[in-house]
Amino acid sequence: MALSRFRRVTVAVAALSLAALAAGQAAAAPAPAPAPAPAPQSAGRVATIEDQVARDLARSLADPAWRSRVQSAAGSAGTALAPLAAASGTPAAHTLAETAAAADQKIATAKGLDAGLGPLLRVQLADPSMRAALDAGVTPLVATAVADDRARTVRAYDTAGHVHTLDATRVPGQPVYLVDIDTAKAMAAGSEVLSREFAAQGLAGTQAAGGWWATKIDSIEVSDDQEPWFKGAAEMFGLVTGFGQDGKVRVDSVAMPYLRYDGTVYNPNQILVNWSNYKYNLADVVLMEDDGDTNYLALAQAVAAVLLTIADQGAYIPLVNAVLAALPTSWWTDDPDYVESWYTLARTSSGRLNGATGNGWMTVAPYWVEQF
Structure with missing residues (x-):
């Protein structure tokens, strides 16, 4: 994806936001700043x-x-x-x-x-x-x-x-x-790596029992410039972040193997957020792309290293900037791994939601999942 026009601004904002967030938490729960994420090889x-x-x-x-x-x-x-x-x-x-x-x-x-x-x-x-x-x-x-x-x-x-x-x-x-x-196959395996590593780092929390409210994606599209002839179809996945019921940051990976081509509207009817897993009525979404070179283990470790320093202050804190600040530098140069992000998605959100960079949109609706 040709997203270089967004990246310089987004990285700067992410770094400043994360610094401000860390400063605001210093008195309550000081934590050493994580080392810069190593660029995956x-x-x-x-x-x-x-x-x-x-x-x-x-x-x-x-x-x-x-x-x-x-x-x-x-x-x-x-x-x-x-x-x-x-x-x-x-x-x-x-x-x-x-x-x-x-x-x-x-x-x-x-x-x-x-x-x-x-x-x-x-x-x-x-x-x-x-x-x-x-x-x-x-x-x-x-x-x-x-x-x-x-x-x-x-x-x-x-x-x-x-x-x-x-x-x-x-x-x-x-x-x-x-x-x-075969990025579809790699992404499915990578999603398992992300879930496993986030759980190992304490970022998965516990699964809720009984029925639960969800946010469902009715339609979604990613915009972009012309895609060159030598490019294979993309495979995308989402990282949903918020605070779990235990008060710790939680990250859930959501595979989106259908989201392959720019300029195409997809209607997946896919569950994006399980709200019973979150303490607050808000969550953030970061859309990522695997063009073949994404190291899922390195991604999970980089994100976890930053998110584990953020403590629940009794109110919802947006986490998109923290996730973006955790991405290794190489993912902001030639690799199009970051695609789009949505801030403060609410349980009651419905209709069209434009992404923060203007490179994508999705229509969502609340959805009740009944447990038998």
């Missing part, structure tokens, strides 16, 4: 791994039988690379299957996930308009789905392993396969 590691696999895949496509198999399987939705290669039976694909499986494990580790999660890398045709040239027998190039929306060029490989520099602002005439991550 996943972005560079994941990009390097993907690039190596892209080059290996390009070389393997010199085998006509294997190239035909990929052509049949790799549509715009993508297909898991390691299983596809393992099932091919050709020598070139066999070697690639081993390389891709090892890469899957390394990427899972870099993202703070279980190394045994399974296939993560997938291959897809970069743009549907390339299908005609592919069907006509034009040999494709292979590139990676670059996370940086502002990239001017994209590096791709041919069957000899040679590098080609493609214009990122227009769709190439030659077919291009993209190697990227």
Whole structure:
């Protein structure tokens, strides 16, 4: 997401707000300031791994039988690379299957996930308009789905392993396969990591029994500039923050795998907030995006390090700025991990709610969840 126009202001406001919040609490419950959140190393590691696999895949496509198999399987939705290669039976694909499986494990580790999660890398045709040239027998190039929306060029490989520099602002005439991550699968596993780590840090509280009031998302949209051809679909998740029934800060992660494309209105009817888990009638929401390089464990630890220093003062305190201040610096440079935020969402909130940066909106409604 091209959100750089919001980030400088948002980071400055977040830092100032967190400083003021800390100053206001100093007399009641002094706490040492948390060390600056370390920048996760996943972005560079994941990009390097993907690039190596892209080059290996390009070389393997010199085998006509294997190239035909990929052509049949790799549509715009993508297909898991390691299983596809393992099932091919050709020598070139066999070697690639081993390389891709090892890469899957390394990427899972870099993202703070279980190394045994399974296939993560997938291959897809970069743009549907390339299908005609592919069907006509034009040999494709292979590139990676670059996370940086502002990239001017994209590096791709041919069957000899040679590098080609493609214009990122227009769709190439030659077919291009993209190697990227199955972010839907990674996000589902990442959501479990967030929940587990927040619970371990004491930020999850206890689950309420009986029926409860919720806030339900009826519709939601994220706006943005043009999305480049080399970008895969996004996968988003929300962090809902407030004070739990025990008076401690609480964070709940909410997976939103349906929220994939900018400029598209989705109608998920999804539960966003379970109000029985919160002490006050207000909560905040931060919308995040996994473009493939998000380290979920590092994210949870960074957020927890800051939120654990905030004490309940007997009144609701907005926590969005604290969450934003906890994000490592690298997430405000090239990576579009922060998308939007909503302050002081109330249990009675209904109708359209515009995000704080103007990059998204959602319509919500109170909803009673009956327990049988």
